[in-house]
Amino acid sequence: MVRRVFFSFHFKRDAWRAGQVRNSWLTQPNRESAGFIEGSDWEEVERQGDAAIRRWIDGQLNGTSVTAVLIGKETSERPWVNYEIVESVKKGNGLVGIYIDNIKDKNGLRDTRGINPLSQHQFSDTGGRFSDAYNTYDWVLDRGYDNFGDWVEEAANIAGR
Structure with a gap:
C-alpha cells in the first residue's frame, strides 16, 4: 500500500541528508515499491x-x-520539529524515527548522533513516551533504502491507520 508521508527534520542543518531519504523513491522501480509519496x-x-x-x-x-x-x-531542539510531532499524533499519524547521522554529506562526512525527539514527548492519556510506542531506525545501518516502505507501514499499523 502506498502511504503519504510527512517528513520532519531540521531544515537548515540537515536538508542535504534529509534529501537523500526524501528522494530515495526516485531510484526505485516505482513509487509503490518505495512505499511513500512526498513533495x-x-x-x-x-x-x-x-x-x-x-x-x-x-x-x-x-x-x-x-x-x-x-x-x-x-x-x-527544533521548535518546528516538535510542533510537527505533536500535531502528527493529534491527527492520528503513525511516527517513525530515522537517524540520519550516518548518511555522508556532500563532503563525505558523517555527523554526530542527536537525541531522539520522540523520547521527549508523552501521550496525554497514558504518559508513555512516543519513543516507547514507535520504532526508530538508522538509515544506513538498517538499510533504509530497502526497508523504508516497511517502516512506514509498521508505523501506520501501530497508529491503527
Whole structure:
C-alpha cells in the first residue's frame, strides 16, 4: 500500500541528508515499491513567517498517515520539529524515527548522533513516551533504502491507520 508521508527534520542543518531519504523513491522501480509519496517547498514557506509555517505544516499533514522524523544532531531542539510531532499524533499519524547521522554529506562526512525527539514527548492519556510506542531506525545501518516502505507501514499499523 502506498502511504503519504510527512517528513520532519531540521531544515537548515540537515536538508542535504534529509534529501537523500526524501528522494530515495526516485531510484526505485516505482513509487509503490518505495512505499511513500512526498513533495514540499519548505524554503518558500519559511520566508513568509511563523503563521505561514504553521499553516503549511498543518496543510502538509492533511492526507498523510505517517510522519517520518529524520533525526540529526540538533533535530530534538527544533521548535518546528516538535510542533510537527505533536500535531502528527493529534491527527492520528503513525511516527517513525530515522537517524540520519550516518548518511555522508556532500563532503563525505558523517555527523554526530542527536537525541531522539520522540523520547521527549508523552501521550496525554497514558504518559508513555512516543519513543516507547514507535520504532526508530538508522538509515544506513538498517538499510533504509530497502526497508523504508516497511517502516512506514509498521508505523501506520501501530497508529491503527
